[in-house]
Amino acid sequence: MDDRDLLQVVSGIIGKERTSDDCCMIKLGDENIILSTDMLHESTDFPKGMTDWQIGWMSAAVTLSDIASCGAVPLAVLLAAGLDEPERISGITLGAKDCCERFGAELAGGDIDFHSELTIVTTGIGRVEDEYYKSRRGAKPGDIICVTGTPGCAGAALEGALRYWKNLVEPLPAVREGRLLAVAGVSSMMDVSDGIALSLYDLSESSGVGFEIFPDKIPLSSGVSAELALHSGGDFGLLFTCGRDILPVLDVDYAEIGVVTDSGEVLCDGVPVEKRGYSHSWIDGS
Numbered sequence: 001m002d003d004r005d006l007l008q009v010v011s012g013i014i015g016k017e018r019t020s021d022d023c024c025m026i027k028l029g030d031e032n033i034i035l036s037t038d039m040l041h042e043s044t045d046f047p048k049g050m051t052d053w054q055i056g057w058m059s060a061a062v063t064l065s066d067i068a069s070c071g072a073v074p075l076a077v078l079l080a081a082g083l084d085e086p087e088r089i090s091g092i093t094l095g096a097k098d099c100c101e102r103f104g105a106e107l108a109g110g111d112i113d114f115h116s117e118l119t120i121v122t123t124g125i126g127r128v129e130d131e132y133y134k135s136r137r138g139a140k141p142g143d144i145i146c147v148t149g150t151p152g153c154a155g156a157a158l159e160g161a162l163r164y165w166k167n168l169v170e171p172l173p174a175v176r177e178g179r180l181l182a183v184a185g186v187s188s189m190m191d192v193s194d195g196i197a198l199s200l201y202d203l204s205e206s207s208g209v210g211f212e213i214f215p216d217k218i219p220l221s222s223g224v225s226a227e228l229a230l231h232s233g234g235d236f237g238l239l240f241t242c243g244r245d246i247l248p249v250l251d252v253d254y255a256e257i258g259v260v261t262d263s264g265e266v267l268c269d270g271v272p273v274e275k276r277g278y279s280h281s282w283i284d285g286s
Ligand SMILES: Nc1ncnc2c1ncn2[C@@H]1O[C@H](COP(=O)(O)OP(=O)(O)O)[C@@H](O)[C@H]1O
Pocket: 007, 010, 014, 018, 019, 020, 021, 022, 023, 024, 036, 037, 038, 066, 193, 194
């Protein structure tokens, strides 16, 4: 059993429309408030060798990434720290503050408690006009599907490729790119934090479409395999769909990796893509 299975339980209680996007959107006149929260903890999210500053940076970055994927402008982040050691709070707070400032947000509050394992929850708030709000729901057959960033680099670092260590521990949320893509008029967008494959399945389910991916079009950095690009998490590029008419989008680096179909399947070279990536799991029955 993994977190996606449990999300079905939550969606049965609060509604599918509340669990099928990167963020929650609340309408306020002709503007929208965008909210997202994420929990990270030491044993699964903070690889050995990370500094506390990097832990703070990564925690803010994952949340800013979700805000960016809606086309929103980030406003503020709150950070709740469950600390195993009290002295870690300064490095964590400085890292989160630096990340927020780099991407135009304010580290504006949070909470502190004791916890046996370092656990950090970041909550982000952003705003977006009606016309630029993007979700996972707008992909249409005939659109093309593109990705920004360098998928698989964080996964390569986890396998020992030291040159990609910074990609893993100091991820850069695509805040500028998300906004430019939203203004350009993409049809759907999400971040690829759990890997391209799982993200394609999420997008497919939310939009009710399928995808045909062309593997040799996936942008691969040196030494990074297509397997890592498809199935490893921790890269915070954006996956988006659009009509060809809006391309190119100025000042955004992206790669066209396939097309949107009406089949409901996610295929790569005609074969179903394995539904595998970064997820949190529980042993069945426990
Ligand atoms: N325990 C929960 N209760 C309510 N909503 C949740 C819960 N867990 C996740 N969600 C919502 O489900 C959606 C998908 O969450 P998640 O898979 O964590 O996305 P992401 O990988 O973009 O962080 C989000 O809108 C999130 O707010």
